[in-house]
Amino acid sequence: MSVTPKILILTGSYGNGHLEVTRSLIAELNKRGITDIVTSDLFYEAHPILTNVTRKLYIKSFSKGQNIYGFLYYKSDYRLTDFRIDRMIDKYGYMRISQLMKENEFDLVINTFPMQALPIYKQRSKPETPFINVLTDFCLHTRWISDSIDYYFVACNSLKDELTATGINENKITVSGIPIKEEFYVYDKLSLPEKNNRNQIKKLLISAGAHGVLKDLAQIIEELKSKEDLHITVVCGSNKLLFNKLMQNYQNNANITILGYVSNMASLMNQSDIMVTKAGGISLSEALAIRIPLILTPAVPGQEKDNARFFEKEGMAIVTKSEDEIAPAVLALLKQPLLSRSLTKQMENHFHPHASAIIVDKVLTLIDKPTLYKEPFHDSKEIKN
Missing domain, CATH: 3.40.50.2000 (Glycogen Phosphorylase B;)
Known part of the structure; x- marks a missing residue:
C-alpha cells in the first residue's frame, strides 16, 4: 500500500x-x-x-x-x-x-x-x-x-x-x-442506569423527518400533550413548513419543544426515554448505539418496511401499522418499564x-x-x- x-x-x-x-x-x-x-x-x-x-x-x-x-x-x-x-x-x-x-x-x-x-x-x-x-x-x-x-x-x-x-x-x-457519527458511541451502556433512575418527568423524542413521514403529527401531539408527566420534543429537520406550523401551535406550551435541524441528535436521544422515528438504516443504527426504546412509524414498502420487520422480529422496537397506533404505543411504553428494558436489552445484543x-x-x-x-x-x- x-x-x-x-x-x-x-x-x-x-x-x-x-x-x-x-x-x-x-x-x-x-x-x-x-x-x-x-x-x-x-x-x-x-x-x-x-x-x-x-x-x-x-x-x-x-x-x-x-x-x-x-x-x-x-x-x-x-x-x-x-x-x-x-x-x-x-x-x-x-x-x-x-x-x-x-x-x-x-x-x-x-x-x-x-x-x-x-x-x-x-x-x-x-x-x-x-x-x-x-x-x-x-x-x-x-x-x-x-x-x-x-x-x-x-x-x-x-x-x-x-x-x-x-x-x-x-x-x-x-x-x-452501519457507519454513524462517532458522537453516538459516547453514550454507551454505562449510562443506562442513569436513564432508568430519572425523575418522574418522562421525555419523548419524535423525529419527524424532512419528507413528511408523519401526515398528522399535530394529532399525535394533541393525544399526548395532556400528560403532565411527559415532555415532548419534536425534531423537524429541514421541514420548515412543519416547523412553522408546530411552532405556531405549541410555542407557548412548556411541555412541548419544537426544533428544526439539529446537530446534537445523539445528546437529545440520550436524554430521552422513548423515541418515535422511521425505520431508516442510519436512524436505527443511531438508536442501537444509544439504546433508546423505539416506536417505528408506519413504514413505506421497501427497505424501511423490511428494516422495521427485522427490528420487530428481534424484539428491538414497537412497529406501528398506522399513525393512530403511535400515541397508544407511547402510553403503553410509559406504563410498562419492563417492556422498555426488554427493547433496550435486545438492542444491546445487536449493537456493533x-x-x-x-x-x-x-x-x-x-x-x-x-x-x-x-x-x-x-x-x-x-x-x-
Whole structure:
C-alpha cells in the first residue's frame, strides 16, 4: 500500500442515509491521515434527469406513491423478478464508473449504494483495485450481491447469513454495523442506569423527518400533550413548513419543544426515554448505539418496511401499522418499564460499535493484499445489457 492511498467512495442521494455513511467513512479515513478521497453520486453524475425523477419518487413515497416505490423496489430484486429498468440504470452507472477509473488510479473503491454497475465494470475490465460494499440497511436486496465484489460489511449477523446463503464466501463478510457519527458511541451502556433512575418527568423524542413521514403529527401531539408527566420534543429537520406550523401551535406550551435541524441528535436521544422515528438504516443504527426504546412509524414498502420487520422480529422496537397506533404505543411504553428494558436489552445484543473504524481497519489490509479475498466470478445471474 502506498503511504497515502487514493480512495473512491460511491454514494447516492436518495434520502440522507448513504450520504451519512459516506461522511462517517471519510471522517474515519481522515483520522488516519488519508485525505485523497473522491466521492461520486454515480447515477446522478451519469444521468441527472433520470436520477432526479427517481429521487422525487423516493421522497414522494413517504406521503404519496408508496405502492409505486414499493413496486419498483421489489421488482428490482432479481430473487423475485427480472426488471429491465434497473438494467438501463446500471448501464449509465457502468459508463460513469468506467470514466472515473480511467481518469484516476484508485487503490480502493468503497460503495455505499445498492447497484450492479460495479460488478458489470469488474467483469468487463478485471481491475486489481479491491471493490467493497458497505450495506446501509438491516435487510438484503440483490442489487448488493455479486461475487465480483471483493468484500462486504453488513449491519447484523442475519444479513451475513443471507449473503452466504446466496453463495458469497463468509470469509468475505464482516459484521461491522452501519457507519454513524462517532458522537453516538459516547453514550454507551454505562449510562443506562442513569436513564432508568430519572425523575418522574418522562421525555419523548419524535423525529419527524424532512419528507413528511408523519401526515398528522399535530394529532399525535394533541393525544399526548395532556400528560403532565411527559415532555415532548419534536425534531423537524429541514421541514420548515412543519416547523412553522408546530411552532405556531405549541410555542407557548412548556411541555412541548419544537426544533428544526439539529446537530446534537445523539445528546437529545440520550436524554430521552422513548423515541418515535422511521425505520431508516442510519436512524436505527443511531438508536442501537444509544439504546433508546423505539416506536417505528408506519413504514413505506421497501427497505424501511423490511428494516422495521427485522427490528420487530428481534424484539428491538414497537412497529406501528398506522399513525393512530403511535400515541397508544407511547402510553403503553410509559406504563410498562419492563417492556422498555426488554427493547433496550435486545438492542444491546445487536449493537456493533465503531463501524467506520472496523471497516477502515479491514479495507486498509485489503489494499495491502488486494488478491487475498478474490475468487473466480460465478454469479448465478449474469448481467446483460
